[in-house]
Amino acid sequence: MNRMFLANILLAIAWAAMSGAFSLPNLIFGxxxxxxxxxxxxxQMGTLSHLQRARRVLSLFLLFLVELVKSATRVALLALKPNLDDLKPGFFAYELNTDNDGEISLLAGLITLTPGTLSVDVSDDKKYLYIHAVTIDDLDAMRADIANGFEKKIMEAFR
Structure with missing residues (x-):
């Protein structure tokens, strides 16, 4: 749990103790x-406020929804093609910019939830995430999309 959130809960309890009323509305007010x-x-504390963090988490969620719709559309169009010879499925290694287990797990989960891609493994040294894609047209563009999209938003939201 975020220590700032915990501090805020403690402040709410302190408020309720000082006011002498431990009702839900009074705790929320505190x-x-x-x-x-x-x-x-x-x-002075050198941390983000709850609202800033919430805004960044919401931004990550909205990015996920946009990517979900885009990739689902791409996969549906690929499935509707009469000739599947255009597919270029394959595995690739994505070099991670983070070594935080939680951030890596979230990134792997978001990639897996996005149609057409699947996170397969993480290297032992936590430097690479191995991904399978239904089609790889431009590998550098795919890596850049992950770095500038999901991974960047995850690191902004949780650091």
Whole structure:
């Protein structure tokens, strides 16, 4: 759990203790007061506010939805072609920019959930993610899409 979120929960409990009412509305009010307080002193603490982090996580989620629709459309069009000779399936290694287990797992999951790609393995040294794609037209473009898309958004959201 994020330590800032935990601190905010503790501030909400402290508010409820000081006000003498442990009702849900009062705890929520205390949580909101804690959010505002931490937002005001965020620069001294050197962390993102909950709202900034939430915005970045939402941005990652929206990117996933866009990529999901684009890749599902591409795979559907490929499946409708009468001649599947145009397919160039294959495996490739993607060089990771992160070595954080959680970020790697999330990246692998998002790639696997996107139609037409499947995360297969991670190298022992956590430097490469091995991916299978239904068709590989431009390998450099695929790697750039992952680096500038999912991986970048994951690192922005969770660091």
């Amino acid at each position: 949580f909101l007061i804690g959010m505002v307080s931490m937002f005001i002193i965020r620069e």
